[in-house]
Amino acid sequence: MTSETRNTGPGRGAASASSTRTAESTQYLDPNRSASPVDQPTTAVRPPSPHPQGEPSDTPRPPTPAPRDAGPLSPLWVWGSPVLAVLAVVMLPLAAATTNLDDLGGWGLAAVLSPFGWAALVLAIAACVVELWSKRPRIPMLGIATTVLILCSFGMPSVVMPQARFTTAWLIGGFVDALAGTGVPPTGVDARFYWPAFFAQWAWFRDAAGVDNLDVVLRWFPAAVVAVWAIGVYALARSMLGGTRAPWVAAWLFLGLNWIEQDYFSPQATGIVLLLTVLTFALGPLATRRTDTAGVAGWPRPHPGSPRLPRWRRWLVSAMTPPNSPTLPPRQLLLIYFSAALCLLAIAPTHQLTPFAIIGQLVVLAVVGRFRGRGLVIVATLGVGIYILIAGRDFWMTQISMITGGGDEGGAIEAGFFERLEGDTGQIVVKLLRALMPVLTWLLAIVGAWVYWKRRRDLVPILLAVVPMGMAAVQSYGGELLLRVILYGLPVLTILAVDALRAFVRADRRREIALGIGMLILFPVLLLIRGGNDAYMDVTTEDVAMTRQAYDQAPPGALVQPLSNVGPYGLEGIGEHNRAPGVEGCTQIANDPLRCIDQMQPQTLLFYESIEKEGVVLNGEQPGWSTRIRDQLIASGQYRATYQNGFNAVLVRVVAPQ
Template sequence: MSVSIRATATPEASPADPLERLPVVVLSLLVGLGTVLYWVPLHGVTPRSADGYGLIKVLPLPTLLGAVVLVAAFVFTLSLRRAAPLLLGVQIVITVVSLHALAQVMEPVARFPTVWQHAGFIEYITRTGEIGTNLDARFSWPAFFALVGFLTKAVGVSDLNTVLKWSPVVMQLLYLLPLSMIVRVMKANWRAKWFAVWLFPVANWVGQDYLAPQAFGYLLYLFFLAILLTYFRPTVLRTRRAGRRGTGSEPGRLYSFFFGPKLPGEDPVMVVGRWERSFLVLMLVAILITGTAAHQLTPYLFIASAGALVIVGRCELRGLPILGGVIYIGWISFMAYGYWAPSPKNTLFAGGGNPLQTLLQSTSGRIAIGDPALGEIAMLRIVLVLVVMLLTLVGLIRRRARGIDDRVAFILLIVPVSTFGLQSYGGEIALRTYLFMLPGAVFLAAYAFYPDPKPVPVVKAIPRIQRVRRWIPTVVATGAAVLLAGGFLTVRYGNEAFEQVRPGELRAFDSMITDSRGKPITVVWVTGEIVTNAEAASNTPQGPWSYRHFELFKYTNSKFAQEPFAAQLLKKPPVQPTAAQLAARKPTLEGIEQDMQLDSNSYLYSSRINDEYQTLNFGLPQDWGTRLRAQLDASPKFKRVFADRDAAVYKLATPPDVPAEAPVVPKGLVIGISPWTPAGLIYLPVLLGVLTARELRRIRLDDTELRRLRPYSVIAFPLLLGLLAIVVERFITLGGIPQ
């Protein structure tokens, strides 16, 4: 697979340029050398010994050297007189595979514990044909899980490990498809376009490309932008005219920079027929509906990006943001009722309205109090974000100095920042914001090195000083590219000690299902998390919990003795526990036994992944898990159900004489009925139909004929007011009703 980007094959360098003597075949051999250096030394290397620095500590030096060679080869290819599309496309694919398939090659099963929880959702929907809105909040957005379940069942796939394992690489390659459409829109030379496409997978170290609604929603988001920008920008682009001083005396350079006339930073819109445009409008509506049904956050970015593009004159579908908002509000109010009904304030608006606190929680708040290496990795993530943002600023300035108005790239960059006013998203909103900023950031960052919109003309005789200057972008771009690629390998796999899932941890959950014989299971697990009176420890262990028979499991944490540390944290200012104090904590078998006595079918789950997580994040001794399992093996009160080098499962030798808990009865879709709900279920589809028809009519009218849209507006306006009133009525009437 390669990315096709149209480029003007205009000669740009003199034959005297030393780099011109490098033929494409030599660069191809260099790419082959880098690939061999990167992959061959990895034979036999495993990440089992990874520490707080993650995978970077176990990678062989030749692998790192191979990464440098691959990066340098790509930048050198950009320095050729003419574009070599095939070579550039192959290099980008090799870059994606080399960076994003590294852990998959080294580990036996799919990484990220969360992906196995998603496997549990898929398995439950596939097995039962239903959703369980009372089992997990993510069942209120089930479209992605249902789609994957349908496809795997249709093709006869029963073991999801291969799908889960390689989905990050597949998703990264799929992202290149809409990105290649967006890159065609930008008014830039071929070097900037190819460098932007290369930067995208290199700067995307966030790790949200595994089999998840976020990855699927992000792919839809990129296609949404690609369709909007390719086919629905105005035919005549709005440009920056001169300010009031622009027609008088010669303005200063600073005034011209900010207020002088500017050319649009995008090429003219691609013209297609009316029927094709109508089909594309329906496709945009389908993307909005699918994205809304699949993920909680992504629909907001659909709406905000479309609205911002309308405001700056780069989208002619002016009613599309309203249409998307109606879909979003309708889904939240009716289809996600099971999510917000217990407490709208603590679900829909959790962390909202306090962007500064959300930002701190997502950045410095994620720096661990345990292993210093983990804190350094977290700081490096912040540094990499700042580096990318600095490059975007430089690119924006260099383009504006050339009289180019890159408002589309700028809008794509800044709109995601508004998500900080929404939920904190479990402390991950900063990562999601950075992820959605990338489509705009990579273009502006590429412009920092290659700002000219057209190829530089050939000059037969170039003075020596100018020839030196021509090398500067290549040298600087190579340095920046190596820095970003090295940063990727460090931060993307920086948590690999507790993000790699081991086969024994999957077998541990299988053993509980087998031993319980279909009865509800209470999993007791040990956490070293320090909590205060205002906080609660995590609900689930680090691991592939509930990856099968999701409805059978519930979880209880058994905490270390931690009252002295919680008291210190409550002081003003808080006093952080010392490393010695953290290491001195230990769980008690008596406390674990008490937690297991609450249920007649309790199991203690202990695993390597949870041991590493507690050690690195909360300062527990490195061998605490091993010592705990030795104590459990020696105690007559506990019976071992399963054990290998990765995990162990125990239950009480004498089960408690307490009534067995009734199994959780999963609830399907619950809409919730208020007095006006039936009217809302009628208003919503009618309003969506009117708004869609309005946009279909709009694309067939000239700017002078827009008055013909008034009948659609007259019908839509009262329907919209009625729907909003019903949504408010539902929140007031149904909010707080227990499930």
């Protein structure tokens, strides 16, 4: 009920006084305030001044009423969560030392993770739950417990693996490398360079720090950026749900359901931070609600038996009724406008899809009159439109099919799910679990939307979650589109799901135990799903050193290619060593190695252990398949090995390319 804590003007003061008082009472943390069966939502506004207007400010404030149960907490509640959190962190180095990554297979990280790693995760969950169950949950402690939970779940790969996993993260690190120094994006290499803000930002950081790589940043980026996302979801949930515990549950549920793995070092990860910031502004301090003086607000009919006015009249009254004004002082409002506009303008050159997701969500909120500052929609639309038109001219002149679809209807769904449903048993199970998670999320959210409607007569949240699905029209974007559509809606979906869970436990408080057990199941499943590809997404320190040495030894402009598109092959040399001639069926050499090598004639060929494992667990190859190709190439006399160690190798062409 963010909008109810607004100045409603002289004409509506009496009508809204009671609701304003109710909402204002939620500004203070009081776990024993539970007279109403429904927690009132809070807003990110300052508590209202107790002084009536005109009263001198030096009048003593009335004393804050003491909580009814102000007695000391038992040591279990005081020390339980901190001790569990510390134990979880202590387990992490042990997990790193005892996890054998050489055994990574189709089941991914979960199958090889040391018992210490699992213990750390369980302890982190226990730290969160114990603090939340306390009579007086401490916000700083909940924050620390949530941080530990993120470290033990999203950060677990960073803890047990010596380098960042995920090929794309290294490729984007290579994009940053291409911009560092000159600051000019290379042309004709990759469409993502038409949105170079993220690469330029990190190139600037890199140059300013005086370092020549971002390996450490790549490794810890997922945990850090997910922590920022969780803060955004918490802030959103505070506005939409209210209460003191529900927002934390929303943040944890968001973490537990976020298997989508778009948190690697990437523009979209930053784009989602900006998106959540703007959404939090719009649904928090800028939130308003139209008051329908006709007495019947919106459709469908809210109260059984109430007289139904003509629809035209309700629309007219709604359109002519100005939204309530936020209670913030003008300078704070202007600062928020400025920050929101800055975020919206920053998204435009950062990522292709995120601007459209947030603009769509803001349009929904603006149409239903739910936030002040609707000019932000115009600012965002103009900013994005002009950016694409002027700065992205070369992009749309040459790659219009990315916008129009190019006749590839259904491509995103096919690439996002069906084409990925391959591999050994572990791979298939993990991928089916990935498909199951969004279904579970949407089911919970739909129940939550129903609960929200019963409580608030409000359908806007579910609309906010649906809006990003409109982007599915851009079918040619590829399989990751589907993942991002799910991710853009996930914050709102999880908040609705928490409303459903809250209604579920209010019927019987013992059900809270079931939720705790659910959390104990959800996070290990998350670890299984997220780590499912780690057999071929794992990157070792040897891989990185070998790749850097190969680029150092490659002649200027020479083509350097991996056997398959996994591993850190793109960590540098973008624009100089990766301009491969387009050969049909050779998007990766492993598709048809000898023909592709013969036609592409790469100067340097990179072999990683991850390529070998990708073939075995994903493509049904026999173990040792990459070694056989390597031996065949060496035996042909075309290549010689400059480095060999296990499955890792660097082959350099002996015969000059024709």
